[in-house]
Amino acid sequence: MTARLLMYLGYPFVRYALIVGVLIALCSSLLGVTLVLRRFSYIGDGLSHVAFGALAIASVMNLTNRMLVILPVTVISAVLLLRTGQNTKVKGDAAIAMISVGALAFGYLLMNLFATSSNLAGDVCTTLFGSTSILTLTSADVWICIAMSIAVLLIFVLFYNKIFAVTFDETFSKAAGVRVERYNLLIAVVIAVIIVLAMNLVGSLLISALIIFPALSAMRLFGNFKSVTVFSAVLSVICALSGMLISILAGTPVGSTIVAVDVLAFVLCSAAGRMRGGVL
């Protein structure tokens, strides 16, 4: 088995996949804690559907670099969703449900009308569940992913204290003179970037799992923000790495294997937390 693994690792596209997978898992888990705690999990879900719609548009337009469409559309949607979430008149969750289902339907419609390949069902399935796309990354894709991941990491580390303060108590932070809206905007943009990146790895339907599972697992075990953040990052990387290796060796779809490992880790963490009877 080791020999087979080494043989696979000899291929550049496998190595690319592993690098990208680890980086995406790391970034998505960091923001996951904030998203879960602020009851924003559904925003991640809504945005991933928007990204799917944008991907459909980009495919129809036959763009070579689809990111040019997907990234701006998703970022703008993130900002809009955050705004409506804060608006007391429009129910935030209803707006998100509308946008996400609409984008999903619209995307599928477009792919159907302007289908370029004969295997439409396969194409759709790939974008939704990310079955093989991670193995077809070019080195340019990998570099974009590395650059964006570093940017996300840097932003997270620099603004860690602010993100904590705004997440824990927005009203207090505002009173203390923190520009809360600015940080909410920053968080929304970063989430959008992560979702676009993660679409390559696990497909648009499974992104939420990548974002929320490590955070939820860590919250079962730890009682302070720093430990939760660090643990969920480590756990997410381990799950992504083992998920990818399993999928390479067993020939299972990458995205769903990673998510399955994440779910398993969550079950284990819950059990461990219960056995110890509380958090650290």
Add this chain to the structure above:
Amino acid sequence: MAQLIAKDLCVGYEGRAVLRNLNFEISAGDYLCIAGENGSGKSTLMKTILGFIPPVSGTIMTGDGLQRNEIGYLPQQTLIQKDFPASVEEIVLSGRQGNSSSRFFYSREDRQIASKNMERMGVRNLARSCYRLLSGGQQQRVLLARALCAAEKMLLLDEPVAGLDPKVTEEMYALVAGLNREGMTIVMISHDLDMAVHDAKHILYVGKPVFYGSRQEYLKCGLSLKKAGDSV
């Protein structure tokens, strides 16, 4: 000169006033208790003082060298905080946010101030404990320590004893009164007037009619006012 001066202040949302024609002054070392029925606009007034929402009309001014970000604030507890994984120390430190807005990380000074205020509120020994596992009274002490990290001059407290049992409520009031004796200006919202009036120096009763005056004045005519308010 007073630290906060309200002149013909009307507060509310989107041009619609909830509370009208408030006139009061808060000077250094004062203890103002704002009382009134649920929904009468007490929190709205506090949000206006903090500058979250603009006054519908009239003015609210700071004076006596007080800056807006020198006001510490203890908001009503939110749902998010109920299961938030954070240690006491992390929360108290976050009170230094506004003071270190140009910097990314906390300085040694920030940590010292946080530690001092945990000591002051008697939660120093809980520094590494998980906030969500503390009792209601301990949680309020932690949030009070955080508010102290943000400001040394004035504290705004929005129903700090909501949901606490009578004994802890009394402790909380004693704590706040102690801070007031140390020179901190206190503005506290409470719907339990009888208890709060014990320590307060001035009372603002937002009802019909609005009453503003010293504790003595309130005790003289307050009861009849309250009855008049009830029968409206």
